[in-house]
Amino acid sequence: MLLALPLPWLVRLLLPPVRGSTPALKVPYAPERLQAVARGAGGRRATGGLGLLAWLAWLLLCLAAARPQQLGEPIQPPQAGRDLMLALDLSGSMSQPDMALGNRPVDRLTAAKAVLADFLERREGDRVGLIVFGRRAYVLTPLTLDRDTVRAQLDDSVVGLAGQETAIGDAIGLAVKRLRSQPPGQRVLIVLTDGVNTAGVLTPEKAAQLARDNGVRVHTVAFGGDGSMSVFGFQLPMPGGGDEIDEETLRAIAQATGGRFFRARDTGELAGIYGEIDRLEPVERPGEAVRPKIERYAWPLAAALLLAVLALLVQGRASRQERTA
Template identity: 70%
Template sequence: MNEFWSTLRELPGAFAWPWWLCALPLPWLARRLLPPRRSASAALKVAFGDRLDAISAPGGGGSSGGISVFAWLAWGLLCLAAARPQQLGPAIAPPQAGRDMMLAVDLSGSMSEEDMTLGDSVVDRLTAAKAVLADFLDRRAGDRIALLVFGQRAYTLTPLTLDRDAVREQLRDAVVGLAGRETAIGDAIGLAVKRLRGQPAEQRVVILLTDGVNTAGALTPMKAAELAKNEGVRVHTIAFGGEGGLSVFGFRLPGTGEDEIDEATLQAVAKTTGGRFFRARDTESLSGIYAEIDALEPVQRPGQRVRPRIERYPWPLAGAVALALLGFAAPLRRPA
């Protein structure tokens, strides 16, 4: 029996409490099985009593037939409303759940170095990083993303938000030197940790892109890494930059560049916090790194689409009330 009711509840457009439909015959059963009410008061006996009994009996020539129809219909609708009829609504998917991710981008003076290729053009490091980051943002639906930039100081341009377009716009408007010409890697990590501190654990991620050495700020990168470790923040570090050097009419002069990225410190920061270290020497390798980070920090995809049940009991309930009122009003409208 329990399986029968469970199957009935699972039918499309079915009832939440279908057992209430068993109450439909109760008035009829009560009328058939219960003894008639006998009055103890004195009664007037007349010679044509049999005819009066026939008139007052069910189906007789009295006026109770119309009222009983309203009563039966009202009772049926009332039982229908009690069974809670439901209708399946349109299918919806639960929202995606992702990470609280902080993008920390270096805007120091060295990011203006034109040693990157984007398409057929030679561009500076920041322009190349912007192009790759924009593609990365397109794949992070469900993440709350913040944008932090740093040079001599660190600043949060965009707080944690699901609005990736806002992050993309702020990134597009960022320019070299906006936060100073030096590089404060430690302060950038420290500020990111501070902004992520109040977010759910195991969801806090920092992706730090830099092309230099820590030359400014109050925190050393390793001290900031310890703070990140204590707060459960993973820091993925990306050392980004080509060979550098001088260029003439778009052609690079060999032997004029010098790699000044502190890879050892960036590796130590990533290892301390449980993150990964990456080295990108061109736009293609940087794009591959962000694709790898995308796999390391997956976004939880939506679950199975579900169809919510919409309650429809107000309609039969309103019908029952209306029929009950009509049943009471019908005898009042008959002429005396």
């Protein structure tokens, strides 16, 4: 818009004038006074004060159209949280009903959902994402501040949704891919599983190295009972219970990435673990200060309007003087 400043001058220089210097009105039989008025009306141009006002008004209009702005004082936004990915095992073994919730027997996935939902309630300010894995790993929810959406996707998750096997390495690799574009130092992954890596392209060891190289801190949670459940105070073995959990690999993943390894054998222990993770990964951290942009185009626009009013007053005064003369 500032490049348009010389436009009126170029138009006046390059285009022919609208009127010549010859009077447009000729009255051969009129008195000399009328002839003088006719010559003045035809030959007058916008010069002097009016021309200067027009140029100033054009300058101010171009400045207003260029949209001048001013940076305001820095403002500290509300406290922000971490970029947190949750990886939940949906393999077949998560259907084992060896957990208790509210004095009633439930399967492992139901217990994990209840604890994770409570954990999400306390993560206000975090950007949370949800990954589920079985034979393959899938992102159900990308990183978002909308924890209600994460809870809804968590509630809809069922055993076998991603396959019956366990691809721990692929889940970690997918989480790293989602987290590595986020600010460093706040990238956290929590993996909950009850089995051994039996599927996928990435091995857990390779995935841990990838997470370490990209600054992702991984906390691993081994979740599962001993394959029995309490009925009226008696421990009864469950069919297919007692599945092996690769605690050694999960511990190595946590150590390699600067995270912690946890072992939960019941719902109460799992709730305590996520409470401990709350303390390890505090939610609040200083947000990045921003400087708001204050629009200032109104100032030159108002000045141009004042010049237009002034030009009208000057022109009206000149007209009255001519009529008097």
